[in-house]
Amino acid sequence: MxxxxxxxxxxxxxxxxxxxxxxxxxxxxxxxxxxxxxxxxxxxxxxxxxxxxxxxxxxxxxxxxxxxxxxxxxxxxxxxxxxxxxxxxxxxxxxxxxxxxxxxxxxxxxxxxxxxxxxxxxxxxxxxxxxxxxxxxxxxxxxxxxxxxxxxxxxxxxxxxxxxxxxxxxxxxxxxxxxxxxxxxxxxxxxxxxxxxxxxxxxxxxxxxxxxxxxxxxxxxxxxxxxxxxxxxxxxxxxxxxRGYQNEILRASEGGASTTRTQLYNHLRGTFGWPEAYSPRTIINRSFVEFQAGRSFEELKVDHDEAVKKGDEAWGPQGRVATYAGASIGLVxxxxxxxxxxxxxxxxxxxxxxxxxxxxx
Amino acid sequence: MxxxxxxxxxxxxxxxxxxxxxxxxxxxxxxxxxxxxxxxxxxxxxxxxxxxxxxxxxxxxxxxxxxxxxxxxxxxxxxxxxxxxxxxxxxxxxxxxxxxxxxxxxxxxxxxxxxxxxxxxxxxxxxxxxxxxxxxxxxxxxxxxxxxxxxxxxxxxxxxxxxxxxxxxxxxxxxxxxxxxxxxxxxxxxxxxxxxxxxxxxxxxxxxxxxxxxxxxxxxxxxxxxxxxxxxxxxxxxxxxxRGYQNEILRASEGGASTTRTQLYNHLRGTFGWPEAYSPRTIINRSFVEFQAGRSFEELKVDHDEAVKKGDEAWGPQGRVATYAGASIGLVxxxxxxxxxxxxxxxxxxxxxxxxxxxxx
Missing domain, CATH: 3.20.20.70 (Aldolase class I)
Structure with a gap:
């Protein structure tokens, strides 16, 4: 039936x-x-x-x-x-x-x-x-x-x-x-x-x-x-x-606490102009944590661009780059x-x- | 089965x-x-x-x-x-x-x-x-x-x-x-x-x-x-x-847009001290709209307390009192x-x- x-x-x-x-x-x-x-x-x-x-x-x-x-x-x-x-x-x-x-x-x-x-x-x-x-x-x-x-x-x-x-x-x-x-x-x-x-x-x-x-x-x-x-x-x-991004998807859990919606990573990547109605859910890493703590965008941008050069190490809790993912990460x-x-x-x-x-x- | x-x-x-x-x-x-x-x-x-x-x-x-x-x-x-x-x-x-x-x-x-x-x-x-x-x-x-x-x-x-x-x-x-x-x-x-x-x-x-x-x-x-x-x-x-509260539950729809989480109504009711981890979802009405527009809490409190005296009219889109409800309101x-x-x-x-x-x- x-x-x-x-x-x-x-x-x-x-x-x-x-x-x-x-x-x-x-x-x-x-x-x-x-x-x-x-x-x-x-x-x-x-x-x-x-x-x-x-x-x-x-x-x-x-x-x-x-x-x-x-x-x-x-x-x-x-x-x-x-x-x-x-x-x-x-x-x-x-x-x-x-x-x-x-x-x-x-x-x-x-x-x-x-x-x-x-x-x-x-x-x-x-x-x-x-x-x-x-x-x-x-x-x-x-x-x-x-x-x-x-x-x-x-x-x-x-x-x-x-x-x-x-x-x-x-x-x-x-x-x-x-x-x-x-x-x-x-x-x-x-x-x-x-x-x-x-x-x-x-x-x-x-x-x-x-x-x-x-x-x-x-x-x-x-x-x-x-x-x-x-x-x-x-x-x-x-x-x-x-690989670094994929590993972070596997590692991360508790999507409610470990992800957020923010335009920060778009901006760090140099993407501006998204219609206001939208924002992306991403796994939280150092860029967002430090942004919340009041560090300036300019400083974060410098560190972000440095991190990008590190390849797979750019992701993860100590990483700094965009890691767009859904709240279901704890199931993956x-x-x-x-x-x-x-x-x-x-x-x-x-x-x-x-x-x-x-x-x- | x-x-x-x-x-x-x-x-x-x-x-x-x-x-x-x-x-x-x-x-x-x-x-x-x-x-x-x-x-x-x-x-x-x-x-x-x-x-x-x-x-x-x-x-x-x-x-x-x-x-x-x-x-x-x-x-x-x-x-x-x-x-x-x-x-x-x-x-x-x-x-x-x-x-x-x-x-x-x-x-x-x-x-x-x-x-x-x-x-x-x-x-x-x-x-x-x-x-x-x-x-x-x-x-x-x-x-x-x-x-x-x-x-x-x-x-x-x-x-x-x-x-x-x-x-x-x-x-x-x-x-x-x-x-x-x-x-x-x-x-x-x-x-x-x-x-x-x-x-x-x-x-x-x-x-x-x-x-x-x-x-x-x-x-x-x-x-x-x-x-x-x-x-x-x-x-x-x-x-x-x-009755006014219940009518508002029936009227409201589109919970994503028409409700929000805020401590404002707790404060208007004189309730302070909720542990920071919590906040209530409520149907948005004039108190919240005007608060978002920058009106002072003191003014909102006066109008809120006036509204309370109106009984059932205190609720609704033009109302001012707490209307705690879930995002499922559009189904009720x-x-x-x-x-x-x-x-x-x-x-x-x-x-x-x-x-x-x-x-x-």
């Missing part, structure tokens, strides 16, 4: 290589490369390639993903059956990515989905992006990430509704809502009720704080159609991540192949909802 | 009038009176009476609860089978309640459980309270509310381990962790892993952000043995709450009898995990 899994089954059907329940690798900037995205899709999930430092560089990632996909019979078969869309998605950081470039890359490679987040001008920007991407590649689904009920209202009032809404809770790593975010334990059901009240059935994907089967099963119980994870996939063999204790992460979650969820360990539905 | 519900079944067995899955009414100060607590227990849940303004006043509430219990055959029968413990619990606000008074009241009325929270001196205070309560009433279970992994570590290192640990996530209304809290989507599994690693099997109760069957089912999927709610029970016929839309709240949650949870709607287990 699995009334609760009918939502994920219907979303999964849109991605013919995937099997229910749908497990998604979120598009982490730079760190979610083609190897990770393809490995997740190959395991029957849906992998997203993260935004690149420059929009045009995502073409290189998609080219590599295409080559990897051509080596997989199952993914290649799915591609033939889906108007040649690639069985991976891409993430677009709306306020910095260039729309024209993104649209032309999407037209060429046709990723199965484009996950839009962090617009500077809210729904207006999202509408422009959605229109341009749909014109460039009608088969590419639009996924929009939100973290508040207000953003859901804006989506429902728009004529460019997405194919999927990602509901990101406050526990998420990296950039999310700065001050008005909250856990999806309350947020996702409230958004689901809003959609139902207006007779919309856009699938919701839960993100933020999920790192194993328990969080995944909880998400489906709340009404999610899919489960997206970032931090858990940082600790996979396929993540495009420095070893590096695994992405395929294993996906399979473990699926097995757990199917067990919880009474479908045993059947490998596909 | 319900592997996931075995934890709640074993906790439920300790409270013979209760039926699985265990639904708990949290001890909200003053607002959780005897009528609410007994109604919840009568429905097969476990109701807690909240702390009173003065510790000795909880005796009056327990006396009334005892009378109500004597009118219920089922509860009275349960009482006979549990060394005369009352089938309701009480909450103790450790930093303000008087231990000697509390212990003597507990010795006299023997509530089935004492839920301890907000100690000034962490585990040391909790140990003293646990020892004294157990000496006063050996059959009374000790429940300890925490909001961080560190507090769980302190419990495991103590010789006075509780019977139940309540894991309160950041979405909770009223007082919770001020700065190091986080949603239980990540927190509860991490604490469960910590207990398992040290071979402890203390049941965990999830609290914070749950207001309907979806949040309850999610909690059990995460590994909870019981589910505690506060805000949802504010909107019951039995809550000891002003109507006043219901407490029994209906409990039954709806149970039915949903049993449905999700494949046990149909059998009314008892």
């Amino acid at each position: 699995s009334q609760i899994l009918h939502l994920t089954k219907s979303l999964t059907l849109r991605y013919p290589w995937a099997s229910s329940p749908l497990i998604i690798a979120a598009p982490m900037r730079v760190m979610s490369g083609p190897a990770l995205a393809v490995a997740v899709s190959r395991a029957g999930g849906l992998g997203f390639i993260g935004p690149s430092l420059k929009t045009q560089d995502v073409a290189r990632d998609l080219e590599e993903a295409k080559n990897l996909i051509e080596q997989s019979k199952a993914l290649q078969a799915a591609r033939s059956s889906t108007s040649q869309t690639l069985p991976v998605g891409i993430g677009c950081q709306v306020w910095t990515d260039d729309l024209e470039t993104a649209a032309s890359v999407i037209a060429k490679y046709r990723p199965c989905a484009a996950w839009l987040f962090a617009p500077r001008n809210g729904q207006t920007d999202l509408d422009n992006w959605s229109r341009a991407i749909r014109a460039a590649s009608p088969s590419t689904h639009i996924w929009i990430q939100i973290g508040t009920v207000s953003e859901a209202r804006a989506i429902l009032a728009s004529t460019e509704k997405p194919d999927v809404i990602v509901v990101q809770g406050a526990e998420a790593g990296g950039h999310g809502r700065a001050t008005d975010g909250i856990g999806f334990i309350s947020l996702l059901p409230e958004i689901a009720d809003l959609l139902a009240a207006q007779n919309f059935s856009i699938p919701l994907v839960a993100a933020g704080g999920i790192a194993d089967g328990r969080g995944a099963a909880a998400s489906f119980a709340l009404g999610a159609s899919g489960v997206a994870m970032g931090t858990r996939f940082l600790a996979t063999a396929e993540a495009r991540i420095a 204790k070893e590096v695994k192949p992405a395929e294993e992460v996906v399979n473990e979650l699926k097995g757990f969820v199917l067990g919880v909802f009474g479908e045993g360990v059947r490998s596909s539905l | 319900s592997q996931i519900l075995h934890l709640t079944k074993s906790l439920t067995l300790r409270y013979p009038w209760a039926s699985s899955p265990l639904i708990i009414a949290a001890p909200m100060r003053v607002m959780s009176g005897p009528a609410l607590a007994v109604a919840v227990s009568r429905a097969g849940g476990l109701g807690f009476i909240g702390p009173s303004l003065k510790t000795q006043d909880v005796a009056r509430d327990l006396e009334e609860a005892k009378n109500l219990i004597e009118q219920s055959k089922a509860l009275q029968a349960a009482r006979s089978s549990t060394s005369q413990t009352l089938p309701v619990g009480i909450g103790c606000q450790v930093w303000t309640d008087d231990l000697e008074t509390a212990a003597s009241v507990i010795a006299k009325y023997r509530p089935c459980a004492a839920w301890l929270f907000a100690p000034r001196n962490g585990q040391t205070d909790l140990d003293n309270w646990s020892r004294a309560i157990r000496a006063a009433s050996p059959s009374t279970h000790i429940w300890i509310q925490i909001g961080t992994v560190s507090e769980a570590r302190a419990i495991l290192a103590s010789t006075e381990k509780p019977d139940v640990i309540v894991v309160q996530g950041a979405e909770a209304g009223g007082h919770g962790r001020a700065t190091d809290g986080i949603g239980f989507i990540s927190l509860l599994p991490e604490i469960a892993d910590l207990l398992a690693a040290q071979n402890f099997s203390i049941p965990l109760v999830a609290a914070g952000g749950i207001a309907d069957g979806r949040g309850a089912a999610a909690s059990f999927a995460l590994g909870a043995s019981g589910v505690a709610m506060g805000t949802r029970f504010l909107a019951t016929a039995e809550a000891r709450i002003a 839309k109507e006043v219901k009898p407490a029994e209906e709240v409990v039954n709806e949650l149970k039915g949903f949870v049993l449905g999700v995990f494949g046990e149909g709607v059998r009314s008892s287990l």
Whole structure:
């Protein structure tokens, strides 16, 4: 019996290589490369390639993903059956990515989905992006990430509704809502009720704080159609991540106390101008501790730039560089192949909802 | 099939009038009176009476609860089978309640459980309270509310381990962790892993952000043995709450944006001295908005005290008084009898995990 899994089954059907329940690798900037995205899709999930430092560089990632996909019979078969869309998605950081470039890359490679987040001008920007991407590649689904009920209202009032809404809770790593975010334990059901009240059935994907089967099963119980994870996939063999960073993900625990949201590390890296609505969750290290104690930004910047030269030692409690990660870090204790992460979650969820360990539905 | 519900079944067995899955009414100060607590227990849940303004006043509430219990055959029968413990619990606000008074009241009325929270001196205070309560009433279970992994570590290192640990996530209304809290989507599994690693099997109760069957089912999927709610029970016929306050619970939505944690309302009410680790989540109204805009506390205090005289109009977006509530407010839309709240949650949870709607287990 699995009334609760009918939502994920219907979303999964849109991605013919995937099997229910749908497990998604979120598009982490730079760190979610083609190897990770393809490995997740190959395991029957849906992998997203993260935004690149420059929009045009995502073409290189998609080219590599295409080559990897051509080596997989199952993914290649799915591609033939889906108007040649690639069985991976891409993430677009709306306020910095260039729309024209993104649209032309999407037209060429046709990723199965484009996950839009962090617009500077809210729904207006999202509408422009959605229109341009749909014109460039009608088969590419639009996924929009939100973290508040207000953003859901804006989506429902728009004529460019997405194919999927990602509901990101406050526990998420990296950039999310700065001050008005909250856990999806309350947020996702409230958004689901809003959609139902207006007779919309856009699938919701839960993100933020999920790192194993328990969080995944909880998400489906709340009404999610899919489960997206970032931090858990940082600790996979396929993540495009420095060893020092990855080791810190394994070491750190107690996310409530050991992570915080702050713009400090963006500024230390020389990134300014993030829309005020967003700030990133990061593991706390010396830069933040000393900043809180009143040390000047200029001094911290000097030490930060020195630390960067040390390579893997730049991370860790005595380190100084950005270590974006979610509050679920205490649940991530070893590096695994992405395929294993996906399979473990699926097995757990199917067990919880009474479908045993059947490998596909 | 319900592997996931075995934890709640074993906790439920300790409270013979209760039926699985265990639904708990949290001890909200003053607002959780005897009528609410007994109604919840009568429905097969476990109701807690909240702390009173003065510790000795909880005796009056327990006396009334005892009378109500004597009118219920089922509860009275349960009482006979549990060394005369009352089938309701009480909450103790450790930093303000008087231990000697509390212990003597507990010795006299023997509530089935004492839920301890907000100690000034962490585990040391909790140990003293646990020892004294157990000496006063050996059959009374000790429940300890925490909001961080560190507090769980302190419990495991103590010789006075509780019977139940309540894991309160950041979405909770009223007082919770001020700065190091986080949603239980990540927190509860991490604490469960910590207990398992040290071979402890203390049941965990999830609290914070749950207001309907979806949040309850999610909690059990995460590994909870019981589910505690506060805000949802504010909107019951039995809550000891002003009409204006209750109306505001029904009206408010979008908890991430419309609530915040602040000491402002404590101070406006003349309550100072809360341990720094805690601050309360409240619905935002004019006092907070104007405070953020820079208006002086003294002016706000004058207007606050004026507003108090207006009765039910003191609450609402144009109101000025404390409106403690959780981030789940957007899920609470109507006043219901407490029994209906409990039954709806149970039915949903049993449905999700494949046990149909059998009314008892």
